[in-house]
Amino acid sequence: MITDHRNTPQEPRHIIRTKEVRMKGHIRNIFPGGNTPQGFYSYYNDILPQRKAEKIFCIKGGPGTGKSTLMKEVGNHFAEQGEDVDFLWCSSDPDSLDGIVLKKRRIALLDGTAPHVVDPQNPGAVDEILNLGEYWVSDEIRAQRRSVISCNERTSAMFQMVYGYLAAAGKRAEFLAEVLQRMLGEESVFEARRALQTKIGSVLTVRRTEAKRNRDRAMGCLQAPGSCKRAFAGAITPDGIKNELPSLTHGLEKVILLHCPEGFPVQKILEPAMERLLDAGFDLEAYYCPMDPAKKLEHIVVPDAGFAIVTCNSYHTVKADSNTQKSLNITLEVPKNVEPVLQEIRSDLEKGIQEDLKKALALLKNTRRLHDELESCYIPCMNFAEIEKIQRKLIAEINEM
Numbered sequence: 047m048i049t050d051h052r053n054t055p056q057e058p059r060h061i062i063r064t065k066e067v068r069m070k071g072h073i074r075n076i077f078p079g080g081n082t083p084q085g086f087y088s089y090y091n092d093i094l095p096q097r098k099a100e101k102i103f104c105i106k107g108g109p110g111t112g113k114s115t116l117m118k119e120v121g122n123h124f125a126e127q128g129e130d131v132d133f134l135w136c137s138s139d140p141d142s143l144d145g146i147v148l149k150k151r152r153i154a155l156l157d158g159t160a161p162h163v164v165d166p167q168n169p170g171a172v173d174e175i176l177n178l179g180e181y182w183v184s185d186e187i188r189a190q191r192r193s194v195i196s197c198n199e200r201t202s203a204m205f206q207m208v209y210g211y212l213a214a215a216g217k218r219a220e221f222l223a224e225v226l227q228r229m230l231g232e233e234s235v236f237e238a239r240r241a242l243q244t245k246i247g248s249v250l251t252v253r254r255t256e257a258k259r260n261r262d263r264a265m266g267c268l269q270a271p272g273s274c275k276r277a278f279a280g281a282i283t284p285d286g287i288k289n290e291l292p293s294l295t296h297g298l299e300k301v302i303l304l305h306c307p308e309g310f311p312v313q314k315i316l317e318p319a320m321e322r323l324l325d326a327g328f329d330l331e332a333y334y335c336p337m338d339p340a341k342k343l344e345h346i347v348v349p350d351a352g353f354a355i356v357t358c359n360s361y362h363t364v365k366a367d368s369n370t371q372k373s374l375n376i377t378l379e380v381p382k383n384v385e386p387v388l389q390e391i392r393s394d395l396e397k398g399i400q401e402d403l404k405k406a407l408a409l410l411k412n413t414r415r416l417h418d419e420l421e422s423c424y425i426p427c428m429n430f431a432e433i434e435k436i437q438r439k440l441i442a443e444i445n446e447m
Contacts, residue, residue: 134147
C-alpha cells in the first residue's frame with residue numbers, strides 16, 4: 047500500500063516542525079523539483095528570477111556539510127521576526143531543504159549542487175557563492191574516496207530503476223487520462239470549464255496591488271500581462287506521496303475546489319482559467335503533477351487576489367479554513383451508466399499504477415539510505431563551528447539589506 051498520505055489533508059509543515067517556537071510569519075512548503083516519469087524534473091529557474099531578485103546565495107558543498115540546516119536556521123529566524131518565507135523541500139529527502147525564499151526581501155538561498163545545479167548568472171550583482179566545502183578537512187575526505195565514489199554510483203543506479211518504474215506508471219496514467227476523457231465526455235468537461243470561468247469572474251474585479259499598478263505605469267501601459275511561476279505542491283518521496291497544499295492555501299480569502307477523478311487531465315479545465323488570469327495582469331503560481339510535470343497543471347494560486355484553484359482527489363485535497371475562507375466547489379463525476387468495459391479498463395490501469403508506484407517508493411527508500419551513508423563520509427570531516435559563524439554572519443548581512 048502507498049496510501050499513507052492519501053485522503054488526509056496534512057497540516058502546514060511549519061506547525062509540525064517548530065513545536066518549540068511559535069511562528070509569527072507564514073511558512074509555505076513547496077517542491078521546486080520532483081521525481082517523475084521523466085526523471086528528476088526541475089523548476090528551479092522559476093524560484094526567483096534574476097530581474098526580480100535582490101540577492102541569491104548559491105550554496106555549494108557535499109552531502110552532510112550543513113547546507114539544509116543553515117537554510118532552516120536562516121528561514122526560521124526571519125519567520126520568527128514576522129516575515130513570510132517559502133521553504134523549498136527536496137523530493138528525495140523531504141526532511142531536507144533545497145532552498146528558502148524571503149519573499150518581501152526578494153532574497154533566496156539555494157542548494158546549488160546536483161541534481162539541481164545552480165551557478166551564478168550575474169555574479170556579484172545578484173548572485174553570491176557560499177562554498178561550505180572550504181570548511182572540511184580535505185585529507186580526511188580523500189581518505190573516503192572509494193566509499194564516496196561507490197555510494198554515488200550505487201545511488202545513481204538506484205535512481206535509474208526508480209525512474210523506470212515511474213515511467214511505466216506514467217504510461218499507464220497517460221492511457222488512463224484518455225479513458226477518463228472518454229468516460230466523462232466533452233460536454234462534462236465544457237460545463238466544468240464554463241463553471242470555473244464564471245467563478246473566477248469576481249476575482250478579475252479585485253483591485254490589484256499598488257506595486258502592480260506602479261509596474262504597469264513604468265511599462266507605459268494600463269495593464270501588463272501577469273507572470274507565472276511553476277513548481278510542485280506535492281512530491282513522490284521516500285516517505286510516500288507528499289501533499290503540501292494546506293500551506294499554500296492557508297490564509298487565502300477564497301479557494302475553488304475542483305473535484306475530479308484521479309488521473310483526469312484537469313489541465314484542460316485549468317489552462318483557459320490561467321490564461322484569463324494572466325491576461326488580466328495577475329502574477330500567479332502554477333503547480334504541476336509529478337506524474338506529468340511538463341503538461342499537467344493541477345493547482346493555481348493567485349497571491350495578489352488571495353485566491354486559489356485546487357484540484358481535489360484521493361491523492362491531494364485541502365479543507366477550507368472556516369474562519370477566513372470561502373470554498374466554492376466544482377465536481378466532475380463519472381456517469382453511472384458508463385460502458386462496463388471502460389470501467390474495467392480504468393480499474394486495471396489504476397491497479398497497475400499503484401503497483402508501479404509502490405515499487406518506485408521502495409527503491410526511493412533505498413536511495414535515502416545510500417544518501418545517509420554518503421553523508422556519514424562527510425560529517426566527521428566538517429568544521430561545523432565555522433558553519434554556525436557563517437549562519438550568524440549571513441543573518442546579519444541580510445538584515446542590513
